[in-house]
Amino acid sequence: MRSINDIRDLTVDEINELVRLACDIIEHPAAYSEKCHGKKLATLFFEPSTHTRLSFEAAMYELGGNVLGFSEAQSSSAAKGESVADTARTVGCYADIIAMRHPKEGAPYVASQHAGVPVINAGDGGHNHPTQTLADLLTIYREKGGFENLTVGLCGDLKFGRTVHSLINALARYKNVKFVLISPEELKVPSYVKKDVIQKNNLPYVQTTDLEAAIPELDILYMTRVQRERFFNEEDYLRLKDSYILDPKKLVNAKEDLCIMHPLPRVNEISVAIDQDPRACYFKQVLNGKYMRMALMLKLLELA
Amino acid sequence: MRVDAIQNGIVIDHITAGRGMQLYDLLGLKDLDCPVALMMNAVSGKMGRKDIIKIDADIQVDLDVIGYVDPGATVNFIRNGSLVEKRNIEMPKxxxxxxxxxxxxxxxxxxxxxxxxxxxxxxxxxxxxxxxxxxxxx
Known part of the structure; x- marks a missing residue:
């Protein structure tokens, strides 16, 4: 039973196939509207995430299937002390596929070992969030026509930002990708991502604290939020949360076809004044996320 | 310093000097009720200094633990006072x-x-x- 815990669980060919399938869904939605008729998705969200949960649910409804689940640990058996393995085994009796978010890293992997149905990691702490990366990849594909020959700026919390780590892992497998890593000193990319992924693949990269100076060379600017829930110390969070705020002034020297991305939700790191700029792609990313989740569920259920 | 030869048991040899105690702890040897010798900084022709553990009982040891702590170590299995098997240890996957x-x-x-x-x-x-x-x- 195939599950997806990490973007690296998918080969480049499989990612390309998912992108192709998502594009076909976008072009021919009616052809897919009953593909999951009679199938049930269980959304097991042990921590709140409106965006990801609704995206999964919308994706399953658009495929003609049904949804069951919970949106916080307090309303699940976990509140009574049930293990992830037992919850997964139980839910596997009711649903055909599971999307799980959990604050503890590795919880969806544990679930995948026991559920008996495919499990999709919908975010596990600061670790992985593969379907966000799939949304990011479809956005890059649709905006740039492919994944090669790109200069990709990643800005904000590069230490705890799981979307950043997953995106680096995914893009590192394509040719001529250069990374510009923009963050405060305290939130730099962890050494295992830098050494094991970027340097191992001999990819060019730059580390800087200066967003404005980095912008002119970028094809993609991926902004991230400094997440309160990743800090054990409130003081550190308050000190770092406003490190980077993207506003129209900072975009003066940016490329005409820059693609500005953000995994959302944002707080204040992208000014709302940029929302009308044609280079703002973050709400397109949301829509692309739904299509990629549709494509992924079809593949895992072996319906496409 | 000399430690008597054992009749039936295991000798973990060529342990990098200083790692013997970690191995002793991780293998849970303090819980055994048979004679166990941990020799540290023994003179070695090949290594200069080495640690050695001798266990005077026919027990199973977790070779993965040895491979993790010190993949260069060797494990000798002794029966009736004679060496019956010598195993080089690799790092476990x-x-x-x-x-x-x-x-x-x-x-x-x-x-x-x-x-x-x-x-x-x-x-x-x-x-x-x-x-x-x-x-x-x-």
Missing amino acids: MLTNVIRCKNPRCITSVEQELDHVFRLTDAPNKIYRCIYCETKAK
């Missing part, structure tokens, strides 16, 4: 319940019954990572 994940965000920090499993991800640098959260073993 997986380690189960030998070391514990220290990441407070890992699922193993809250689910007590889960095995602590580490995978060898970088053999030349001897790096093991937790299979759940990918935290590096220390």
Whole structure:
């Protein structure tokens, strides 16, 4: 039973196939509207995430299937002390596929070992969030026509930002990708991502604290939020949360076809004044996320 | 310094000097009720100094633990006072319940019954990572 815990669980060919399938869904939605008729998705969200949960649910409804689940640990058996393995085994009796978010890293992997149905990691702490990366990849594909020959700026919390780590892992497998890593000193990319992924693949990269100076060379600017829930110390969070705020002034020297991305939700790191700029792609990313989740569920259920 | 030869048991030889105590702890040798000798800083022609552990009982030891602590060590199996098998130890691909994940965000920090499993991800640098959260073993 195939599950997806990490973007690296998918080969480049499989990612390309998912992108192709998502594009076909976008072009021919009616052809897919009953593909999951009679199938049930269980959304097991042990921590709140409106965006990801609704995206999964919308994706399953658009495929003609049904949804069951919970949106916080307090309303699940976990509140009574049930293990992830037992919850997964139980839910596997009711649903055909599971999307799980959990604050503890590795919880969806544990679930995948026991559920008996495919499990999709919908975010596990600061670790992985593969379907966000799939949304990011479809956005890059649709905006740039492919994944090669790109200069990709990643800005904000590069230490705890799981979307950043997953995106680096995914893009590192394509040719001529250069990374510009923009963050405060305290939130730099962890050494295992830098050494094991970027340097191992001999990819060019730059580390800087200066967003404005980095912008002119970028094809993609991926902004991230400094997440309160990743800090054990409130003081550190308050000190770092406003490190980077993207506003129209900072975009003066940016490329005409820059693609500005953000995994959302944002707080204040992208000014709302940029929302009308044609280079703002973050709400397109949301829509692309739904299509990629549709494509992924079809593949895992072996319906496409 | 001399330690008597054993009749039936195991000699873990060529342990890098200084690692003998860690191996003694991780193998749980303090819980045995048979004679166990840990010799530290013994003179070695090949290594200069080495540690040696002798266990005077026919017991099973977890070779993965030895491979994790010191892949250069050798394990000699003794029967009736004679060497019957000599095994060179390699780093194990997986380690189960030998070391514990220290990441407070890992699922193993809250689910007590889960095995602590580490995978060898970088053999030349001897790096093991937790299979759940990918935290590096220390």
